[in-house]
Amino acid sequence: MKIGLIYPQTELRGDPAAARTIALAAEELGFDYLLAYDHVVGASHDREPKLTGPYTEHHPFHDPLVMFSHVAALTKRLEFATGVLILPQRQTALVARQAADVDLLSGGRLTLGVGTGWNYVEYDVLGQDFTTRGKRMDEQIALLRQLWTEALVSFDGAFDQIDRAALNPRPRRQIPILLGGFAEVALRRAARVGDGFIFADGAADAFGQLTRLRELLSEGGRGSEPFELRCNMLRPKAAQDVGETARRWAEAGGTHAAISTMGLGHTSAEQHLDYAAEALAAVSACR
Template structure:
């Protein structure tokens, strides 16, 4: 089991370089596997769209709160840390041109030593998607094609360049360099709560990060992912399953139970915006690490393609 830390969403701390840099360094020193940054390309005042992850259908932050671009934020934190993973959760794929996104993501992955993981989704906020110039009704088909474009550009080898002819994107003899540090490209996980999201994870992804689902529905969606992987000739056992939990709520016993159910990663949410006192966040991370990691020494793991002389690499936090 890996334990990731979700960066606080909203509040001035996420755009304060010293605040968010120290937050990230402390998470790394505690032994957490990765930092996870969420995305909203724009916030919308007076939206009629329903937020699917709260009982009242409202996003639990004010629309004028600062929400930095996740890749820019992770690039900044890559320079402030040494080994902790860098992940999006969730990057709204239809808002990005895939040729440009392929270059941005590969650059961050190369310069961070292969630390990037992309968790992507299709988005729920119609007005936001339309502000980005994208037809909300076609965002699912667009996302499917975008994934194919990313995979093509990251994997293509040879001087002749890659060619793609699709419904939304077309190019000929294109080369995207630098390439990601891993030969298999940047890991792509899919977030969401729908059957379509689970199918995308099985068909195209390296993992599934369902939001707002538990119990029988979670089991059903995980089964959909595995069935879709088998249908497309992929190994379902190679796909990761990540869940969200509260930083102060998860116990070692619950984590062990989730690991037994096949969960690979838990993304821990701080439960408070970045307006909270930094020391409070650091204390909460330290307490969580002590609670989850207390029964053993952290094993060490190497970051692909990266050597950090004289530095220990934070270990994978394995539930027992």
């Protein structure tokens, strides 16, 4: 099972040096991948309808694909995962181009985790319809794969139309597309069209969701196919508890588990890394 580190950008005040520091240290410590969340803008919650998510205009976020392109040049083997990119608020062909370039320039180290998000203000800012986000993402996933593999693409969808155009250069492989979310609809979408799923244990019960996802994969005839099962370990705080969660996830058949250093009062990249190293040692001890 691969072990990742969640980039704690909401607690690093947008410090550009922190991205370099944490990526280089993560590779040196032996982490397999770096995962980053995504929000284009934050918004005040003083509005109707109410926003339901945890972030406001006060929480800093780097664009994960831009950040990954930067730190990929500084690292050699560290893999990168968006966890998750809010796909339906973005132009599909532009995401295809950006993801292809990150994957090409990093030597095939990108996994694209995608989801529908919760912040309708972001959709408004980016000129997209929040109410059709699920249907649009279904179409986008199919189009991304087509753009990454075909020399000339024609596509006539409900949301995107392409008349004999192409990405050039294309990635040298089919970039894995993973789904993420907390609701049944996210699990169903992953079982239909995903290469894997990113669970958020703490925001939801990852172990319970894993059982349900396996049922859906079996019902869809995909029970024996390769499928990534990634767990963002948000619930455990003590390093030993992180190790125990990782052990349980591996025993359950999980393929990846990511350590979170957030919510513990750390105020510097160095403090986050000290805890990350301690938690990684606990994971290794529990294997």
